[in-house]
Amino acid sequence: MTPQEPRLTHTAPEVYATDIVLPNQTNGHGTMFGGEVMALMDKTAAVAALRFCRRAVVTASSERIDFRTPIHPSEIIEARARVIHVGRTSMIVRIHIFAEHPLRGDRRLCTTGYFSMVALDERRQPCAVPLLQLDDDEARAEWVIGEDIRRGIKARQA
Numbered sequence: 629m630t631p632q633e634p635r636l637t638h639t640a641p642e643v644y645a646t647d648i649v650l651p652n653q654t655n656g657h658g659t660m661f662g663g664e665v666m667a668l669m670d671k672t673a674a675v676a677a678l679r680f681c682r683r684a685v686v687t688a689s690s691e692r693i694d695f696r697t698p699i700h701p702s703e704i705i706e707a708r709a710r711v712i713h714v715g716r717t718s719m720i721v722r723i724h725i726f727a728e729h730p731l732r733g734d735r736r737l738c739t740t741g742y743f744s745m746v747a748l749d750e751r752r753q754p755c756a757v758p759l760l761q762l763d764d765d766e767a768r769a770e771w772v773i774g775e776d777i778r779r780g781i782k783a784r785q786a
């Protein structure tokens with residue numbers, strides 16, 4: 629990319645993925661294994677990044693992940709992901725995981741995490757992503773979180 633290359637501005641769609649927790653996804657406590665939760669987060673983050681930039685993407689890092697409450701077998705889980713911040717070639721994606729009781733329908737926020745995804749061109753080199761359009765207060769508030777995460781990434785790279 630040259631400094632003059634124009635970058636389009638896009639809004640970032642919220643991406644949803646739904647699953648149900650099977651017994652083989654649980655740990656010794658009988659709750660959902662953290663690695664399984666992270667795999668769902670990573671996949672949903674990749675779809676959110678793909679839909680935003682329409683480029684091949686790789687996960688560069690998993691950032692803050694907070695496991696707030698356990699998830700139980702037979703619960704319906706829903707991942708919600710959105711690109712909340714962009715650099716030149718990287719995107720910070722926020723992922724919430726909700727669990728829903730399959731019979732009562734009540735739901736709760738269980739996990740929140742942030743992933744850094746990088747767009748790649750045909751030569752598998754990092755390439756520029758669109759600029760992010762911030763449409764509302766929530767998007768503007770999440771941008772500030774993303775900026776903080778990006779500062780942490782850049783500090784590690786320095």
Ligand SMILES: CC(C)(COP(=O)(O)OP(=O)(O)OC[C@H]1O[C@@H](n2cnc3c(N)ncnc32)[C@H](O)[C@@H]1OP(=O)(O)O)[C@@H](O)C(=O)NCCC(=O)NCCS
Pocket residue numbers: 685686687688689714715716717718719744746754781
């Ligand atoms: C991620 C990767 C493409 C970065 O390549 P690189 O040559 O270091 O690229 P650069 O130094 O030019 O950095 C490119 C962008 O990646 C970001 N980045 C690089 N390493 C990072 C890391 N460890 N964590 C978060 N972001 C990172 C940079 O901040 C930069 O973002 P910006 O353009 O928005 O400022 C490369 O390290 C890679 O391919 N890693 C393996 C990815 C992978 O296998 N993931 C698992 C399966 S999907």
